[in-house]
Amino acid sequence: MLELNELSASYPEQQLCFSLRAAPGTITALIGPSGAGKSTMLAMIGGFTGTSSGQLLLDGQSLRSLEPARRPITTLFQDNNLFWHMTVYQNIAIGLHPGLKLSTLQQQEIIRVAEQVGIAGLLERKPGQLSGGQQQRVGLARSLARRQPVLLLDEPFSALDPALRFELLELLRTQTDKLGLTVLLVTHHPDEAARVADRIAFVYDGKIIEQGDRELLSAPRTSALRNYLGR
Numbered sequence: 001m002l003e004l005n006e007l008s009a010s011y012p013e014q015q016l017c018f019s020l021r022a023a024p025g026t027i028t029a030l031i032g033p034s035g036a037g038k039s040t041m042l043a044m045i046g047g048f049t050g051t052s053s054g055q056l057l058l059d060g061q062s063l064r065s066l067e068p069a070r071r072p073i074t075t076l077f078q079d080n081n082l083f084w085h086m087t088v089y090q091n092i093a094i095g096l097h098p099g100l101k102l103s104t105l106q107q108q109e110i111i112r113v114a115e116q117v118g119i120a121g122l123l124e125r126k127p128g129q130l131s132g133g134q135q136q137r138v139g140l141a142r143s144l145a146r147r148q149p150v151l152l153l154d155e156p157f158s159a160l161d162p163a164l165r166f167e168l169l170e171l172l173r174t175q176t177d178k179l180g181l182t183v184l185l186v187t188h189h190p191d192e193a194a195r196v197a198d199r200i201a202f203v204y205d206g207k208i209i210e211q212g213d214r215e216l217l218s219a220p221r222t223s224a225l226r227n228y229l230g231r
Contacts, residue, residue: 002045002150002182007054007064009044016040016206017054022199024149027176027183029193032203033228038186041203042152045184046075058150074143075152078159081139082127088114088138089123095142113145117171133164140168144175151176153185157192165189169196190217190229202228 001023008017016037022028030038043049045056047068056063063071074095082091092110093100102110114120117137127135136157143151153172157165173196176183187193193200194214201211204224210216220226 001057001059002184003055003057004045005055005057007044007056008052009040009049010052014206016044018044018203018208020201020208020211022182022184024180024182025177026198027173027185027196028199028201029197030184030186030201030203031188031190031193031228034188036203037206038203039154042075042154042184042186045150046073046152047071048075071150072148073150073152074146074148075154076139076143076156078155082135084127087124087126088119088130091127091138092142092145095146109145109147110141113141116175117141117144133160133168136160136168137171140172144179147179149180149182151181151183153183155186155188158188165192166195172196193217204228 001021004018004020006017006019014037018041030041032038040049044051047066051064058072083094089110090100092114093102096102096106111120114123117140119134119137119141122130122134127138130138139156157168169192172183175181185197194217197214199211199213200216201208202225210220210222210225217229220229220231
């Protein structure tokens with residue numbers, strides 16, 4: 001269980017304070033207007049942005065004092081952070097060892113994950129030889145190969161066309177169920193949240209002001225969410 005208990009950060013232009021619980025095997029979609037604090041929330045969880053107070057717990061253990069590399073968390077951004085001079089295989093492998101020194105089991109894991117996300121035939125290619133959707137599959141494969149229990153996704157599929165975006169979301173749903181991941185997904189598309197999320201949290205002005213299951217989108221309680229949804 002991932003828990004945020006009034007996890008806070010202060011900026012001159014905005015005060016942020018988040019409380020949230022996310023269980024293994026679930027996807028929580030974070031929706032809200034631009035600048036509301038969704039991406040900053042992921043950065044706070046991942047350790048890339050400092051926090052001033054509150055709790056960040058995974059299975060009851062505090063993560064706040066840990067450096068980003070020591071947190072059992074993987075983050076996938078929209079630009080997927082691929083290395084263009086490396087092959088697809090190497091781009092996945094670097095998520096397991098920065099020097100690409102892999103055990104036999106790790107090498108087998110790369111092949112397994114590549115097959116699961118549909119890029120097993122692309123392992124010797126470089127990112128410049130791939131389509132946008134294939135590049136995002138590589139980024140997702142690297143994230144899954146790391147086998148961390150928490151996966152943070154910051155609009156990784158937003159630049160793709162709707163059909164491909166939904167295909168990758170369904171792949172994410174399958175892997176979340178299979179591996180028991182705790183996934184937080186930032187999206188500007190409520191239809192994405194309705195399609196794959198177990199829980200939805202509406203972020204507004206640095207706080208989560210509504211959260212619930214998918215019915216939240218059909219029965220918003222606040223005027224802020226109604227306005228966001230165009231109701």
